[in-house]
Amino acid sequence: MRPLTIIPVHGVPEVRPDDALAPLLADAAAAQDTPLLDGDCLVVTQKIVSKAEGRLVELDPDDIAARHRLVESESVRIVRRRGDLVISETKHGFICANAGIDLSNVARGQAALLPDDPDRSARRIRDGIAGKAGIDVGVIVSDTFGRTWRRGVTDVAIGSAGLVPVLDLRGTTDSYGRELQVTEVAVVDELAAAADLVMGKATGIPVAVIRGADEAWFGWGGVVADVVRHPTEDLFR
Amino acid sequence: MRPLTIIPVHGVPEVRPDDALAPLLADAAAAQDTPLLDGDCLVVTQKIVSKAEGRLVELDPDDIAARHRLVESESVRIVRRRGDLVISETKHGFICANAGIDLSNVARGQAALLPDDPDRSARRIRDGIAGKAGIDVGVIVSDTFGRTWRRGVTDVAIGSAGLVPVLDLRGTTDSYGRELQVTEVAVVDELAAAADLVMGKATGIPVAVIRGADEAWFGWGGVVADVVRHPTEDLFR
Numbered sequence: 001m002r003p004l005t006i007i008p009v010h011g012v013p014e015v016r017p018d019d020a021l022a023p024l025l026a027d028a029a030a031a032q033d034t035p036l037l038d039g040d041c042l043v044v045t046q047k048i049v050s051k052a053e054g055r056l057v058e059l060d061p062d063d064i065a066a067r068h069r070l071v072e073s074e075s076v077r078i079v080r081r082r083g084d085l086v087i088s089e090t091k092h093g094f095i096c097a098n099a100g101i102d103l104s105n106v107a108r109g110q111a112a113l114l115p116d117d118p119d120r121s122a123r124r125i126r127d128g129i130a131g132k133a134g135i136d137v138g139v140i141v142s143d144t145f146g147r148t149w150r151r152g153v154t155d156v157a158i159g160s161a162g163l164v165p166v167l168d169l170r171g172t173t174d175s176y177g178r179e180l181q182v183t184e185v186a187v188v189d190e191l192a193a194a195a196d197l198v199m200g201k202a203t204g205i206p207v208a209v210i211r212g213a214d215e216a217w218f219g220w221g222g223v224v225a226d227v228v229r230h231p232t233e234d235l236f237r
Numbered sequence: 238m239r240p241l242t243i244i245p246v247h248g249v250p251e252v253r254p255d256d257a258l259a260p261l262l263a264d265a266a267a268a269q270d271t272p273l274l275d276g277d278c279l280v281v282t283q284k285i286v287s288k289a290e291g292r293l294v295e296l297d298p299d300d301i302a303a304r305h306r307l308v309e310s311e312s313v314r315i316v317r318r319r320g321d322l323v324i325s326e327t328k329h330g331f332i333c334a335n336a337g338i339d340l341s342n343v344a345r346g347q348a349a350l351l352p353d354d355p356d357r358s359a360r361r362i363r364d365g366i367a368g369k370a371g372i373d374v375g376v377i378v379s380d381t382f383g384r385t386w387r388r389g390v391t392d393v394a395i396g397s398a399g400l401v402p403v404l405d406l407r408g409t410t411d412s413y414g415r416e417l418q419v420t421e422v423a424v425v426d427e428l429a430a431a432a433d434l435v436m437g438k439a440t441g442i443p444v445a446v447i448r449g450a451d452e453a454w455f456g457w458g459g460v461v462a463d464v465v466r467h468p469t470e471d472l473f474r
Binding site: 001002003004005006007008022047078082087088094095102103105106107108147148149150151152154155156161166167168172173174175178184185186187189190191193196197198199200203204213226227228229233235 | 421437
């Protein structure tokens with residue numbers, strides 16, 4: 001294994017509906033002297049993807065009832081409720097707080113919804129960068145989720161392109177030559193978490209480049225198909 | 238924010254009970270020309286901590302009943318069971334598969350149990366490095382956990398020292414000047430996930446150095462006190 005570098009991309013301009021993200025992100029990376037390279041992973045926060053895709057709705061932040069209606073309309077199932085907190089399942093199958101609806105880093109009076117199809121969003125960015133610069137990168141769309149039994153949030157992948165979301169190590173042996181017990185590593189989630197370390201919630205840096213990625217991480221698949229746990233495997237419905 | 242570098246530490250020798258980890262890890266880092274620096278974070282896998290602390294027991298891997306007895310003796314509560322899989326709560330409060338007992342990267346016929354007090358384990362390593370070299374580092378003891386609704390495992394922190402496990406951003410504003418909604422970031426878990434990217438389950442690299450850490454991540458606290466969700470907040474008991 002070799003070192004991995006996580007590079008925050010500064011200077012990304014305010015994103016508006018119908019902006020093409022690929023040139024915007026590639027230009028911002030180039031402008032800070034870290035032009036994208038083949039084999040980079042680009043982690044892009046959901047917020048700017050939702051903005052570019054026009055997934056913004058009007059919402060009075062003080063109107064709790066309107067907020068709850070919006071969460072319900074973006075959910076296929078309410079999993080738990082306590083006070084103001086709603087844990088629900090989105091149409092993508094993500095189980096998260098408030099159906100992923102977010103009021104931070106958007107204008108007052110607006111709320112950002114999750115992208116319709118975050119894997120497709122990631123593919124578009126990847127294809128756009130390949131088309132513009134002929135550069136082959138992996139792309140992750142990341143969002144911030146809570147965890148069942150651990151305090152604090154971490155970033156996870158809600159979409160990916162050009163990457164193997166869950167690395168299958170079946171048949172691999174450990175340093176003692178024995179078959180590994182733990183065989184499926186959610187690489188895209190570890191990459192999203194790593195990227196969040198240089199983005200910060202307050203600074204609003206929406207993109208990070210991960211350089212030095214392992215070849216084994218590149219391939220095909222999507223977060224919705226490969227990471228979302230199938231209901232039949234779910235022990236906590 | 239500035240770039241973060243995740244450096245795998247190669248050449249750590251096989252760890253035996255009563256080995257002092259601090260000099261062993263500092264020497265391995267120095268031997269590969271990345272001597273530890275003030276402000277580094279050191280992420281150490283649970284496996285070598287358990288070995289150094291003698292938390293190994295005899296276990297015939299084919300004796301399923303013995304395995305289940307061991308999982309139960311290391312658990313305070315069984316949360317879910319399905320087939321061979323047991324999700325239980327450990328005495329530390331971690332909810333994970335098989336009480337964190339692991340048969341990979343240990344000799345055949347042995348099983349590694351979680352450290353008795355992984356925050357103390359992290360403190361010992363931190364203090365050892367401060368004592369040996371006068372270097373002030375943050376230390377995380379990491380382990381590999383599954384997630385309730387997502388396939389694949391990721392590494393999380395089970396112990397830490399010299400770090401703020403959950404960064405409290407209350408009162409911080411976003412790029413629009415509005416107070417952040419998401420205010421508690423589990424930095425130690427994001428650091429553990431980032432480190433796993435350069436360690437690999439198969440290669441058996443037990444340590445990574447994270448260089449370029451944000452000053453705000455350094456401070457006091459422990460994973461058991463600060464990250465483990467209190468039962469009264471737990472919606473999924």
